[in-house]
Amino acid sequence: MKRTVRKDFRPQTRESSRQEPDLSFDDYEPEKTEKKIGSALFFGLLFGLLAAFFVFIYAPDLRDALFRLAPRENFVRVDASADMQLYEKELAKAARTVQAKQKKIAALIPREPWLVIDTSGNQIFLMQDDQLLHKGVCSTGSYVLLRASRNKQWIFRTPRGQFRVLNKMRKPVWYMPDWAFVEEGRPIPPRDSPLRYESGVLGDYALALGDGYLIHGTLYKRFLGMPVTHGCVRLGDEDLEVVAKNMNTGSKVFIY
């Protein structure tokens, strides 16, 4: 039997809106209800499992959100049996200890000029105490792995850490290592061969850091600011002049 529904356009009161729906047992269709329950179970589980997957994946974020809601006590430990005057003395002592330790930390900064080399940005910073004296560009290790044979290879990287200027040279002459010949496709001469010595390519000064690593000048100024070297630090003429004038044997160089 088809039922016609008539719309009621009268304004509804609170009472009428709360009225129970007019259900009668004549409308009850068990198959239809069972089907509805079946679909509700299916879709409920489907969406529930989907939501559970996201809860599983984002559990750390949800935990964090829950921590925000968790009650937090603004609690400070106060020993009520302590004497205030003694506590004040303890406070002053603690403040002095902190100050002493902070002084110790500040004393770690070198007093004489020191150089910082940033290998990722290819920059240098000449410092005095904690003040910047000069900033410039440089070239550092290229990270090229040069393979000559299975057993012979070199990686061109600038070492990191704290170094000291071991030697300051004016008008340095370059002693070419084996890789310089391998890289140019030339045969490697004997160790004492005059072919190994080349002058004028390292600029006006060279500061030795040990293990053959130098801070020196360059002929390839267009490469300054790029990682192109074989591990040494190349500077432009002006920067090299400033660095060489301020840094002495024993001065600290920090490379990171």
Added chain:
Amino acid sequence: MNLLPFFKNRLPAQLVFIFAFVLPVLIVAVPLVILPVQKVVDSTSLRMRNMRAAAGGSGGAAPTREMAEQMDALRLEETYANLLLDLAKKDSVMLAINLRDSLVNLLIKGVPVRKCRVSSFRMSQAIPHVARLDSLHTWLYPPFQLLSESATIPKAPIRIMDAPKDTIEAEAMAGQEIPIENNDVHFTLEFNRNLTVRIEQEQPPSSSSEFKKKFAFDMERIFAEARTTIRNLKRKNLPDHKLWIEVVVSREDAKAIYRAIPTRLQMALFLPDAD
């Protein structure tokens, strides 16, 4: 609480839907979200109850709350100073994250060789809970030790080149262009004592490929955490909540930090004020 009005007009299908939806969510949420949080909060409040009991005294001229707070602050500063002095004994590059001054410092022998300004930072909401514990000092000291790291850029941009056979080949190789790195930098450092530090660049993704790379990086992190959760559940343990700190710095700073830090990195951490 009378729940009858809620259920009164609900059709059975609706109730079944709600039940079927909520059941799997609760099965996952209770052991993975609710119980681990409960564990931390309970341990915090238990500790505080014990401390309160210990604090009950004669009630004479006791130190004020301000004095106690001052003492706590001084103890934290001393811990940080001790951390920096410990790091100064190491030869390699070390990291100091000072969230109070919004600075990330690279240190060599205790000398700050790069000071990176933190543009913003976020941290796990669990940290303030832990920070209230008396055990904060033992969590911060000694320095955190790096366990693993992952990043969107390689640690060292190594290029492999085979040696030229002769000078002609060498000349041809010398003419090759030098690759310029312009990648976005995001990296994660996993430390001991359940701490994770995420360093993000403040600049937006430079290209769609970098955005995809960042998305893949984040997904990898999320799935790695999911794998850890599964491993914990297999051992019938509740998952530990990772204490994380996310620090946003410039791309250049992020790159410099990531490239500089060694595999055996140690880190000092100075937390911001409680409120």
